[in-house]
Amino acid sequence: MTSGRHAAGLHRSRELAEPQSWEIEVAPVPAQNGAHVGYRPEAGxxxxxxxxxxxxxxxxxxxxxxxxxxxxxxxxxxxxxxRPPLGVLVVDDGTIVPLDVDLVIGSDPSEDDSVRFGIAGSLALAGSAGAGLADVHCDLRLRGWNVLIRDRGTEAGTFLGQPNQSWARVSDRERTQVLPGCAIRIGGRELRFESRHAPLPEHAA
Ligand SMILES: [Zn+2]
Known part of the structure; x- marks a missing residue:
């Protein structure tokens, strides 16, 4: 990732004429905070x-x-x-990531093909030793107005927690819809999806 591409992505939201309610200024996150928002492509x-x-x-x-x-x-x-941000990911260290582009998440997602080719953004998380966080652990794909998650074939797995339900391991083949209020657990880290859009079944997208 070059600093130039990074800066361009971060400043994009300021150029929009009318701010949307979920537009949140994303500042570069210091490495010691444990989460780093990388390059972000333009929203689809x-x-x-x-x-x-x-x-x-x-x-x-x-x-x-x-x-x-x-x-x-x-x-x-x-x-x-x-596409406006469909909501935000709130990382367990307080980092807030607007979800207006596909996102690859892991300890080093920068080498994933979709990130290298500029199709998806990246979110790098620091993982504690032994927690099983993979370089490329899971990805979020935005389809229509919905957010879908897929595990990337990791040993430790990706888990989705629906409000008032137990954690469920998500597939590495089919994509699972992430509803507002859901939490994602990967390699000892937790991210929550917050959205003001009403939850709609995936087929309604
Ligand atoms: Zn309005």
Whole structure:
């Protein structure tokens, strides 16, 4: 990762005309904090609708997640725009990562092909010895307005905790939807997915 690409990714959100509610300034995280947000590609395109104030929303939203205005009286014309952050990942050390791009997570995700080719962003976590955190441990893929997770064939596994349910190991073949409020456990680290978008089943994307 070069510092130039890094800086470009970090400053992108300032250039947007209208800040979205989940746009959070991502500052470079000192290595001793244990989490490092690497290069981030541009967000992909997604279909949605606009509220009366022009905010880009989920196509089946009943209320705007930015200004709260009702969508019910609007003729819902679908438009294509850059995907807004679908929420944030809150890392156990306090690092906050907006989820507007695919993300590869591990102790050294920078060498993953999708990161090297600029398709996905990277989140590097420090792992304690023996906790089993792999260089490339899991990845999050954004499909439509949903977040999907897949383990990358690790020995220690990737676990998803739904609110009020026990931890479940996620597959390394099929992708599992991550709902708002879910926590992800990998190699002794924990990340929580927070979102103001209402949870929708994956087929509704
Ligand atoms: Zn709005």
């Amino acid at each position: 395109w997604v279909e949605g609708i606009r509220c009366r104030n022009g905010h880009f929303c989920h196509p089946s939203a009943q209320y705007c997640t930015t200004c709260g205005s009702s969508m019910l009286q609007l003729a819902a014309v679908r438009v294509l725009d850059r």
